[in-house]
Amino acid sequence: MIFSTTAITERKNRSARALSSVLKDEDTVLIYCGTPIQKPGGFDQTYPFLPHPDYFWLTGSRRAYGVSAFTKAEGWVDFVLPVTREEMIWEGGAEVMPGKDLAEFSSWLGKRNSTRVFILGQEGNDELVKIQEVFSRERRKKDSEEVELVRRLASIANAGYLKVKSTIRPGISERQIQLDYEAAILQAGSEKHPYDSIVGTGSNSAILHAIPTSRIVKDGEHVLIDAGADIHDYCVDITRIFPASGQRSSQLKNIYDIVLQAQKESIAMCVPGIEWKDVHLKSAKVIAQGLVDLNILKISAEEALSTNAVSVFFPHGVGHMVGLRVRDVGGPYNPNPKKYAGARLRVDMQLEENHLMTVEPGLYFIAALLHDAETRRTYGDQINWLEAEKWLSFGGVRIEDDILVTSKGAVNLTEVVEK
Ligand SMILES: [Mn+2]
Numbered sequence: 001m002i003f004s005t006t007a008i009t010e011r012k013n014r015s016a017r018a019l020s021s022v023l024k025d026e027d028t029v030l031i032y033c034g035t036p037i038q039k040p041g042g043f044d045q046t047y048p049f050l051p052h053p054d055y056f057w058l059t060g061s062r063r064a065y066g067v068s069a070f071t072k073a074e075g076w077v078d079f080v081l082p083v084t085r086e087e088m089i090w091e092g093g094a095e096v097m098p099g100k101d102l103a104e105f106s107s108w109l110g111k112r113n114s115t116r117v118f119i120l121g122q123e124g125n126d127e128l129v130k131i132q133e134v135f136s137r138e139r140r141k142k143d144s145e146e147v148e149l150v151r152r153l154a155s156i157a158n159a160g161y162l163k164v165k166s167t168i169r170p171g172i173s174e175r176q177i178q179l180d181y182e183a184a185i186l187q188a189g190s191e192k193h194p195y196d197s198i199v200g201t202g203s204n205s206a207i208l209h210a211i212p213t214s215r216i217v218k219d220g221e222h223v224l225i226d227a228g229a230d231i232h233d234y235c236v237d238i239t240r241i242f243p244a245s246g247q248r249s250s251q252l253k254n255i256y257d258i259v260l261q262a263q264k265e266s267i268a269m270c271v272p273g274i275e276w277k278d279v280h281l282k283s284a285k286v287i288a289q290g291l292v293d294l295n296i297l298k299i300s301a302e303e304a305l306s307t308n309a310v311s312v313f314f315p316h317g318v319g320h321m322v323g324l325r326v327r328d329v330g331g332p333y334n335p336n337p338k339k340y341a342g343a344r345l346r347v348d349m350q351l352e353e354n355h356l357m358t359v360e361p362g363l364y365f366i367a368a369l370l371h372d373a374e375t376r377r378t379y380g381d382q383i384n385w386l387e388a389e390k391w392l393s394f395g396g397v398r399i400e401d402d403i404l405v406t407s408k409g410a411v412n413l414t415e416v417v418e419k
Pocket residue numbers: 237320358360400
């Protein structure tokens with residue numbers, strides 16, 4: 001087990017208090033771990049199994065088939081699948097947390113005779129959405145063991161970033177950089193990759209989710225790497241920029257300094273009570289001002305925010321919740337996210353103590369946007385298109401760290417990775 005009994009007990013107590021405040025005496029809440037999925041035609045082969053994050057967070061157990069039930073009268077009751085004879089023979093056993101035998105679950109639930117049974121992690125009515133949100137609100141607050149694990153993951157990711165720093169040079173391919181990074185983090189203790197590593201060289205650095213290709217990085221170009229590390233689905237999400245030659249060109253310095261300034265100012269805002277959209281708008285403002293100074297925007301920074309012109313160069317939100325999976329439980333159910341300064345923010349909520357957020361502003365010259373007829377029409381006289389086009393071969397810059405919100409201010413959990 002990766003978390004101590006003390007930490008798990010505290011998570012159960014916290015969520016029990018929260019759920020008790022909204023449930024009726026006869027209600028039952030269920031959280032299922034999930035079941036392995038067979039590969040088509042694969043006989044006894046299954047896809048790699050990931051426990052439902054609500055279940056793993058609550059119990060610390062990754063054993064499939066389990067279910068944890070909450071009632072006001074009994075609190076949390078865990079039902080687990082005991083080790084099977086087959087597992088003893090083929091796998092030498094299995095890790096099973098203490099709990100009631102799963103075989104007793106149906107009769108236990110039948111005896112409860114609950115009028116309302118809420119199954120977390122499933123689609124449902126407004127009432128279920130409300131209960132889910134009460135639970136998620138607790139899950140968003142990282143405890144000290146989760147924070148320690150994220151710090152450990154940051155140092156594992158750092159092994160990858162140190163490796164690529166030593167191997168990046170003109171002539172190396174995106175694919176080779178990816179392999180260097182991923183081999184290094186696996187050797188350093190990462191179990192898997194939390195998401196597909198992004199490696200973009202030259203103009204590919206403006207592709208937001210660049211899939212590494214055989215493209216060779218040239219002298220004078222830079223490499224954008226957005227990659228993390230993962231243990232038991234906990235992860236870090238980090239982006240760094242590497243000049244091929246080892247030295248930042250003056251062109252790169254211009255853009256890098258703007259993005260770094262945006263990131264610094266946004267990170268400083270990550271304290272309890274702040275609206276996430278304001279953290280986004282801060283980065284948008286700094287980036288817009290940078291574009292004004294570079295003679296790319298023909299309007300003021302304030303105007304570029306109100307007309308959304310800044311989103312031609314900063315088209316995504318400033319970050320998201322991270323920790324247990326790369327998109328951690330991000331906020332109340334938000335199917336139609338609002339746009340702020342032209343960017344759709346899937347996370348749109350107030351920050352609380354112990355939230356863990358990525359802060360990842362970026363400034364890109366994206367051909368698909370700069371050459372788009374509608375974008376040209378919409379921002380016709382607001383953007384100096386000739387000037388912007390000069391940067392197309394440059395690509396883009398993003399800088400990303402994972403920031404813990406504390407009452408004493410923002411704490412950068414990934415600062416071990418040099419910028
Ligand atoms: Mn990210």
